[in-house]
Structure formats: structure tokens, C-alpha cells
Amino acid sequence: MTSLPTHTQRKLGLVIDLDTCVGCHACVVSCKGWNTENYGAPLSDQDPYGAEPSGTFLNRVHSYEVQPTDGAAQLVHFPKSCLHCDNAPCVTVCPTGASYKRQEDGIVLVNEDACIGCGLCAWACPYGAREMDMAAKVMKKCTLCVDRIYNENLPEVDRVPACVRTCPSNARHFGDLADPGSAVSQLVAARGGMDLMPEQGTAPVNKYLPPRIKDRLDQSDQIDILAPFLAPVTDQPKGFLGWLDKALDRL
Amino acid sequence: MHPAPSIIAFTTLSGLGFGLFFWLGIGMPGSTGMVAFVFFAIAFALAGGGLIASAFHLGHPERGLLAFTQWRSSWLSREAVLAVATLAVMGLYAIGRIFLGTTWVPLGWLGAALAQGTVLATAMIYAQMKTVPRWRSILTPALFLSLSLGGGALLAGQVTWALILLVVAGALQLAWWWQGDRAFAASCTTMASATGLGAAGQIRAFEPPHTGPNYLLREMVHVIGRKHARKLRIMAFGMGYVLPVVLLLIPFSHVMGALAVISHVAGILAARWLFFAEAEHVVGLYYGKR
Incomplete structure (x- = not known):
């Protein structure tokens, strides 16, 4: 059913620290590596060694230059994946019921066997978190590594999303944002965690920690x-x- | 937004077809027999042909039946349900008119209502998109409905109604363009709100995630077509609205009527191309594009 749950017991999500992210793209690589061979259809590439390579990614890192009114410009690396919104517009537009938000933990998923590849959910997402796989012709998105976080075959330290596990600068944190006592909630409170595009009314679960002012030599x-x-x-x-x-x- | 030919053809042709169904359903014209057959054949070809064209847009059309299940929440699902209901009801109604020489009035009115319900659902698919400020307006369904009714009246030979409705649709088209050109700024979504970095200073996209293109850029960040937008708007308005109205004002003949229809369809196809090509999705902000 593509109606959204009125309430989710937990809100699993990511907290991304824009202050410590160094823009190494290791999270992009580990995400693609894990998700191309686990949950759902592989993340295909088109023309990977040719003149115009392109492919499906669930996580991409942008870089922005911020120029304050006085002082030196700063470079901010900006990883972006599905924000697992409470009020996810991608879910309600789905005509087949393939897109859904889980009541137990708030993860937004796609049942690929029911996806007709109409692409409407990608239109509805303001963050560009959903990408149609050009080979499988179904919609792909971040699953919050649902096949890792509950996977008892993995050592406990690995039961976090691949991007979080791999981040060498500890810029990515995973946890329950509905629990005010959790480490991620405390981090958000201490550092002023923010929503992306709050005016879109999506109520994203993932939070971003703003970069601190850099040294002013x-x-x-x-x-x-x-x-x-x-x-x-x-x-x-x-x-x-x-x-x-x-x-x-x-x- | 990428102007996919299948979607442009679908929305234009099915809008006309469902408009013609509306006028046939309310008995204007109320012809029976062979004349009714020609009218219904045109309506089914346009509406049904449009639906088939839209199926080409799907990655997995073989799973299409699932699209009838989520009518509680999804406008696309509602559109599918209403479209098939319209075709079924109007099919039954057409049998009465063509072969039995009888007009089942309540069935016709039901079909007429379903036909315009389908057009409304089509329009709402776009009007609900908060991510595309140009589309998110009450004017979008108003424009789609008036175009469907006006174009349908043109095909149904209802000259007076076609004149009135095409003038209304033309006015709505101008209003839609006027508000659409201001919608992105009015939406308050900017690079600052997209990145949350606005307080720190002026933001510039320094480097995209990958050197190559991707699905998001191909599908949602279409910047090529806008160069000639102004000229295309003038052509679309002239052919889609002005010329048909002029042709209808001179004494009616079938040649002039046919010319009015051809000109109208060509103009609306151009306007519909602009509907997509000019629509800016907020995700472009992350790439420093609009």
C-alpha cells in the first residue's frame, strides 16, 4: 500500500557531518559495491569504459564552494542519498504499491518485482535520491543497507550501512532518530543538525551537520x-x- | 523536465479523445448509426492510442495491471482506473448509439463525467509535484480540462462551444505561462535551502558527483530546449488557439473545420512540449543548474 504510515516506531537514518567529510567518495564506492551484489537488481553501468560513462548510484557526493562576505572561500563536500522522509512524496505517487515506507523502522523501500518503471517517484523526490536502473528498468534507491543492519551473519560492527562502515573520516553516523537518547539524536542536538529543503514539507529523517567556520589565517x-x-x-x-x-x- | 515524445503524444491525444467522449456522452452530437460510428472511432483511436503511447514510457509494461491497485493514494493509478472505466462505459454506450439506434442517456452522462475525471487525474499527476513549481498550480488542471473540452467540442462539431472554450483555454494558457515564469522564485527553494549552507555565504556548485551524465540530469534537468521558448510560445498560441478561433468564426465548412483541428492539435503539441521542456525540477539546484 502506497499510503504512508501515520507513525513509525523507529526512524532509522543517517547523520552526515559536512564539517568532517573530506570528499573522498569512499562511501559512494562501498555503497555501489555492496548494493550491486545484494538487495534487488544490480546497479548497472552504461558505457563504463567509453567516452560517456554513466551508471546507477544510490549515493553521490557533490562539492560546493561557499564564499562568505569576508574571508576565504570554503569547500564543502556534500554526500547525498535517500533521506527516508517521514512525509515521503515518492511513496504516495507510486501507482503499483511498489514503493513503501516501513512502519517498524521508517525505511523507504522499493519492491522491484512490482515496479513498472514509470519514473514518477523520481520526479516526486526533490533530492534526486531515486534513479532508474537503465538495465533492469526498475527504480533503485538507498535501502539503508537493510540487508546489513539486521544481518546476524555479519559481525556486529558491520551491522551498519556500508557507507557508514567505510567512511574514513567518521562523517557518517547511523542510528534511530526517533530516540532522543541515541548517539545520532544527541549529535544532531549538539551540532544543530538541519533538514534539506525544509520548505518542501518532506520531513526528512536524515540530518546534516553544518560545517564549522574554518580557521581565518x-x-x-x-x-x-x-x-x-x-x-x-x-x-x-x-x-x-x-x-x-x-x-x-x-x- | 525531459520532454518524452510518448508522454507529449499521450497527454495531447488522450485529452482530445476524452474531450470528444464528453460531448458524445451528453448527446452533442446525438447522431446514431454510421455517423456515430465515425465519431466514436475517432474518440477511441485518440484516447486508446494515447494510452498505448503512454505504455511505451514504462520500463515494465507487462506489470501494468498493478497500476490499477493504488487509486487511494496515487493520481497515476486513478488515471489508469478512470481511463479504462471511461473506455468501457463509452464502449457500451457506443453500441447502443451505433447498432441499436438508441441513446442510453444516464450511461452517456456517466461516461462524460468519467472522461473528464480522467483528464483531471492526468492534470493532477503534474499539479501535485511540489518538486516542479511551474506545474504546481490550480491552473494546471483548469488548463487541461478547458483544452480537453474545447478540443473535444472542435472535433464534435460544436462550433459555439468550441469558440467559447478555446477562448477560455487560451486565456488560461496565458495565465499559466505568466504564473509559471514566477513559480520557481515563489517556491522559495534555492541552492541555499537545498544544501543548508546559505548562512555561511554565497554558494556555487564546485564539482558534480561524477564527470559523466546520469539519470537525474537526463530526466529532470533539461536545459537545451528553452533557447527558443519565446518563439515556440507564440507559435503554440497562434496555432493552438488564435487560428482555430479565426477559422471557426468564418462561415462553417468541413474544410475549415478540419484545418482548425489540425492547427489546434499542432499548437497544443508545441505547448505540451514546452510544458515539459520549460519545467524546472528543484533537483537541478544540487547540480547548480535549473
């Missing part, structure tokens, strides 16, 4: 101590270069 007093030593001592070339400069001037 250009505005610091400390730089003045060394500045005299770093200032250029001469504008005129000497020695061989000085001769060459004069010689060329005379030509």
Missing part, C-alpha cells in the same frame, strides 16, 4: 609576527638574472 593577529620575515626583500633581480634582465632591456 587572513584575519588572525598571529600572522603579524612572521610577516616581516616573509615580506619580499627585493623587487630587482641580481646576478645572472639581473644581467639577463638588463641585456634583454637593451635589445
Whole structure:
């Protein structure tokens, strides 16, 4: 049924730290690696070694330049995958019932056997979290690694989404955002976790932690101590270069 | 949004077909026998042909029957249910008119209502999309319904109604363009709200996730076609609305009527192409495009 549940017991999701993400794309690779050989149809590539490669990804990392009114520009790496919205517009538009949000943990999933590949759910998602697989012709999306997080065949440390497990800078955190005592909820409270496109009314479960202000070397007093030593001592070339400069001037 | 030819053909032709069904259903014209057969054949060809065209858009048309199950929540499912109900009711009604020479009036009215319900459901698929501000307006279903009724009246030979409804549809088309050009700014969705980085400063897309294109960019970020949007709007409005009205105002002949229909359909196809090509999806903001 593509009606949304009125309430989910838990809200499993991700907290992504834009302050510590280094933009290495390891989460993109591990996501594709795990999900191409587990839940549902493989994540295909088209023309992978050709001139115009393209493929299905459930997680992509954008990079943005933020230019404050004063001071140096900052680079912010921005991973983006399904936000498992409470008010998921992708679910209600589905004509076949293939898209659904689970009552027990809030994960938004696609039953690929019922997907007719109409693409309407991808239109309804403001975040670009759903991509049609060009080989399987069904809609693919982040499953929050539903086949890892409950998988008792895996060591306990691995029972988190592949992207979280692999992140070398600890920029990705997984947990229950409905529980105010959980580590992810505390992180969101402490760091001012935010929603993406709140005006769209999707009520995303995933939260983003804003980047902290970076060091401002250009505005610091400390730089003045060394500045005299770093200032250029001469504008005129000497020695061989000085001769060459004069010689060329005379030509 | 990517202007898929199958969807443009579907929405235009089925809109006309269901419009013709409406006028046949309420008995305007109330002809029977061979004349009725020609009218119903045109309506079924347009509406049914449009539905088949839309099936080409699906990745798995063989699972299409499942699309009739989610009418409680999905406008696409409602459209499928209403379309098939219309075809079934009008099929029965057509048998009476063509072969038995009788008009089952209540059945005709039911079919007429279902036909316009189908057009409403089609329009609502687009009007419900908060992600495409240009579409999310009450004017979208108003435009689709007036076009269906106006085009249907044109095909049904209801000259007076066609004149009135085409003028109304033309006015709605202008209003829709006017509000659509302002809708993205009015939606308040910007790169700042998309990334949450607005408080830190001016945001610029520095690097996309991959060097190549992807499904999202192909399907939802269509920037090529807008170059000639203004010229196309003038052509669409001239052929779709102005010329048919002029042709209907001069004394009626079948040649002029046929020319009015051809001009109307060509204009509406152009307008429908713009409907998609000019529609900007908010996901483009993540790529620094619109």
C-alpha cells in the first residue's frame, strides 16, 4: 500500500557531518559495491569504459564552494542519498504499491518485482535520491543497507550501512532518530543538525551537520609576527638574472 | 523536465479523445448509426492510442495491471482506473448509439463525467509535484480540462462551444505561462535551502558527483530546449488557439473545420512540449543548474 504510515516506531537514518567529510567518495564506492551484489537488481553501468560513462548510484557526493562576505572561500563536500522522509512524496505517487515506507523502522523501500518503471517517484523526490536502473528498468534507491543492519551473519560492527562502515573520516553516523537518547539524536542536538529543503514539507529523517567556520589565517593577529620575515626583500633581480634582465632591456 | 515524445503524444491525444467522449456522452452530437460510428472511432483511436503511447514510457509494461491497485493514494493509478472505466462505459454506450439506434442517456452522462475525471487525474499527476513549481498550480488542471473540452467540442462539431472554450483555454494558457515564469522564485527553494549552507555565504556548485551524465540530469534537468521558448510560445498560441478561433468564426465548412483541428492539435503539441521542456525540477539546484 502506497499510503504512508501515520507513525513509525523507529526512524532509522543517517547523520552526515559536512564539517568532517573530506570528499573522498569512499562511501559512494562501498555503497555501489555492496548494493550491486545484494538487495534487488544490480546497479548497472552504461558505457563504463567509453567516452560517456554513466551508471546507477544510490549515493553521490557533490562539492560546493561557499564564499562568505569576508574571508576565504570554503569547500564543502556534500554526500547525498535517500533521506527516508517521514512525509515521503515518492511513496504516495507510486501507482503499483511498489514503493513503501516501513512502519517498524521508517525505511523507504522499493519492491522491484512490482515496479513498472514509470519514473514518477523520481520526479516526486526533490533530492534526486531515486534513479532508474537503465538495465533492469526498475527504480533503485538507498535501502539503508537493510540487508546489513539486521544481518546476524555479519559481525556486529558491520551491522551498519556500508557507507557508514567505510567512511574514513567518521562523517557518517547511523542510528534511530526517533530516540532522543541515541548517539545520532544527541549529535544532531549538539551540532544543530538541519533538514534539506525544509520548505518542501518532506520531513526528512536524515540530518546534516553544518560545517564549522574554518580557521581565518587572513584575519588572525598571529600572522603579524612572521610577516616581516616573509615580506619580499627585493623587487630587482641580481646576478645572472639581473644581467639577463638588463641585456634583454637593451635589445 | 525531459520532454518524452510518448508522454507529449499521450497527454495531447488522450485529452482530445476524452474531450470528444464528453460531448458524445451528453448527446452533442446525438447522431446514431454510421455517423456515430465515425465519431466514436475517432474518440477511441485518440484516447486508446494515447494510452498505448503512454505504455511505451514504462520500463515494465507487462506489470501494468498493478497500476490499477493504488487509486487511494496515487493520481497515476486513478488515471489508469478512470481511463479504462471511461473506455468501457463509452464502449457500451457506443453500441447502443451505433447498432441499436438508441441513446442510453444516464450511461452517456456517466461516461462524460468519467472522461473528464480522467483528464483531471492526468492534470493532477503534474499539479501535485511540489518538486516542479511551474506545474504546481490550480491552473494546471483548469488548463487541461478547458483544452480537453474545447478540443473535444472542435472535433464534435460544436462550433459555439468550441469558440467559447478555446477562448477560455487560451486565456488560461496565458495565465499559466505568466504564473509559471514566477513559480520557481515563489517556491522559495534555492541552492541555499537545498544544501543548508546559505548562512555561511554565497554558494556555487564546485564539482558534480561524477564527470559523466546520469539519470537525474537526463530526466529532470533539461536545459537545451528553452533557447527558443519565446518563439515556440507564440507559435503554440497562434496555432493552438488564435487560428482555430479565426477559422471557426468564418462561415462553417468541413474544410475549415478540419484545418482548425489540425492547427489546434499542432499548437497544443508545441505547448505540451514546452510544458515539459520549460519545467524546472528543484533537483537541478544540487547540480547548480535549473
